Amino acid sequence: MVSGEVSEGERAARAALTRVLEPGDERGGRWLREFGAEGVLALLTSQDCREGALPGVTETRLRGLRARASGVIPARDLDAVRAIGGRFIVPGDAEWPSQLDDLGDARPLGLWLRGRPDLRIWALSSVAVVGARACTPYGSHMAAALGTGLAERGWVVVSGGAYGVDGAAHRGALGAGGATVAVLACGVDVVYPRGHAELIGRIAEQGLVVGELPPGDHPTPSRFILRNRVIAALTRGTVVVEAEYRSGSLVTARSAQQLGRFTMGVPGPVTSGLSAGVHELLRGEGVLVTDAAEVIELVGDMGELAPARRGPVLPRDLLDLRSRRVLEAMPARGAMAVPEVARGAGTTADETLGRLYELHSLGFVERLHEGWRLTPRTIRGSNARRGVT
The missing domain is CATH 3.40.50.450 (Rossmann fold)
Structure with missing residues (x-):
């Protein structure tokens, strides 16, 4: 799982520095960029390390970092993670994201x-x-x-x-x-x-x-x-x-x-x-x-679209536009003659009559002596859509 491109010295130095530097320490990251992990660790463990050896660090903080670095044994940590079936990966490894x-x-x-x-x-x-x-x-x-x-x-x-x-x-x-x-x-x-x-x-x-x-x-x-x-x-x-x-x-x-x-x-x-x-x-x-x-x-990748979201498809949703207009022209209660329905739908009486017979065959309307009216099922469906109980 681990590439051989990273030297063991670099890996060991980075492992050691995980005990010295806190996660996300950007100043420490700059030191690594300038001196390399082995160079930073060498400076921190050197007897001659003084303020100014690492840019931007005070004498007080330098003493704290040196105290942490003095007791680090990276081989012990690397052995410990291997003992639980783990590993330590670093930039330059094939597995590094x-x-x-x-x-x-x-x-x-x-x-x-x-x-x-x-x-x-x-x-x-x-x-x-x-x-x-x-x-x-x-x-x-x-x-x-x-x-x-x-x-x-x-x-x-x-x-x-x-x-x-x-x-x-x-x-x-x-x-x-x-x-x-x-x-x-x-x-x-x-x-x-x-x-x-x-x-x-x-x-x-x-x-x-x-x-x-x-x-x-x-x-x-x-x-x-x-x-x-x-x-x-x-x-x-x-x-x-x-x-x-x-x-x-x-x-x-x-x-x-x-x-x-x-x-x-x-x-x-x-x-x-x-x-x-x-x-x-x-x-x-x-x-x-x-x-x-x-x-x-x-x-995701292009084309991985979520399914279209919509409410349930009602029977009247399947009607064509002219049939819906005729149906919407019908009164909620009582019957209506064909000419009145035609006037409400904005079409001719002949076309309205044809549409009414289509709607009758689909169960939306019924014929009475005095004209046409909505079926009880259609009225219940309309009320349900409006939230009327």
């Missing part, structure tokens, strides 16, 4: 993986489904339905492995026998949240568990926020199911927008605070979606 490079200097140093599939291949047809942890039953249902629908159509469902919408989306994909990726804000050997131990285990067996942090590292609030940029960059688009105004899911959506990815939202009740953030997203550049077909129409 090149769309992560869109993050610029905030690009991950590397990714720790658990699972057999090739992340680069899976990411090519992937969609993020994210939302509130404390979601409503509606949010859980919609997330699971999206996960199932996307998986059944051959798309990979990416989310954060959290409670609520994330877990429902993962379970929907797994239940359909499909592909799903959990991007964690901790080490891939750490189960968080603890209540998702079984779910994370299933994802590792059937899909992929991904993280920027080395084995054993635990999540922090800032790491959750920074993890979201990886979800946004990795996928073709992001769907937000439920989110309040202040929500990490909206951070993912905004990151997706900044990266030129598709951003979608599932509407909810306007009285629900958990849908307020989604509705705000939809008032901007977000696209309203209600099922997997509509998501794929947006992120």
